[in-house]
Amino acid sequence: MSHEMDWHAVWLQAPQLAKGLVFTLQIAFAGYAASLVLGLLVALLRMSPWWPLRSLAFAYTQFFRAISIYIYVIWIYFGLTMVTGLDLTPFAASVISIALLHSAYLSEVYRAAIQGVDKGQREAAGSLGLGRVSTFFEIVLPQAMLVAVPQLVSQFAMIVKDSAVVALIGASDLMAETIRAANLEHRTFEFYTTAALVYLALVIAVSRLGRLLERRLSRQAH
Template sequence: MSYHWNFASVFDNWWALAIGVVGTLKLFVVCLVIGMSVGLIVGLGRRSSRRPVRWLSTAFVEFFRNTPVLVQILWFYYALPILVPIEVSPFLAAILGISLNSAAYSAEIFRGGIQSIEPGQWEAARALGMTWLQCMRRIILPQSIRRVIPSLTNRGVEIFKMSTLASVVAYVELLQQGKLIASLNFNPLEVYTVIAAIFLIILYPIVRVTYAVERRLARSD
């Protein structure tokens, strides 16, 4: 138990960690935007009156929720280029895997939120002569998104944590940089402690805010 922690060897490489943070943030933002937008579309698709649309959205959700995201990333990285003549970079593979996986989860969140709105709201909007799109945009979505904000923030935190999986296909993000530093300086204990701390520092405030929002929504409903 007399191990001497030596964090200097980690902080000497702060620029490598900074590059990693940038890579992580870039992947996070792209996956968040794509995941939420596709999620909203698929969530609406699951409530469509057209059977093929409903069936396709359900198949999408079930497939991406019931397979591990790491398998999805590896599939996009190694298998997809065989089917379609494009080059799949580690960044693209990670985006596809993480975005589509989160889209499936957020689709269920959006669907739940939309379903929770009382039918009276629909009927009233319809009676005023609104089209389906107007009714969705002006009446239903604003109310349901407010209700699902805590679940969506949780999903965002999950996406941030999932971004570490991109290191498996050697995309340059925080954990990948950590592996590099650890292998050059033989200090895995300090490196992985610092990386865990960085994630904690970034994500913990978001988690606290989510708790607070959850409590406030619970009171106001």
């Protein structure tokens, strides 16, 4: 039997889908911000002169990169609540899950970029009287961030895609609204196709903005 398309159903549910999209973006941005900060901290611990801190950071990256976002979301929202009694909202659980997973990846991006900065610049900064902290934040980190921009943008695109999993715990994101609308209207193909196109558009937009940012930073550097 052929399936007769009815895209009008998608239009009728557009306001709810738009609300889901806004919630998806809120989760993605919050999770990304947390990942950036936590990832930098882990990267610095990986480069610490003290081996216990290096070992701890290494274990962190290996552990959290080895587990699926699917497991994180379920475990944190349901398991952590049962063990600790914390009453996490779907939003909070989603952001924590994204931050744990993607900070482990971002820490390696940071570490590679920081180690790629010429050591001579650190020595030159020291000869000018700059301390280690000032040298890092004023000389090393800005150059490392410039190098890391493509990977940082790529990681945000991954976060946008991973955010679809949070529908599992009742978060009213784009995927959750898509599932609800598809079941309500009995138009699975139309709604899931629409969701796929929205996610595709988001990833393309992020990639293009990343390239524009990279070119702009490169011009400023020169």
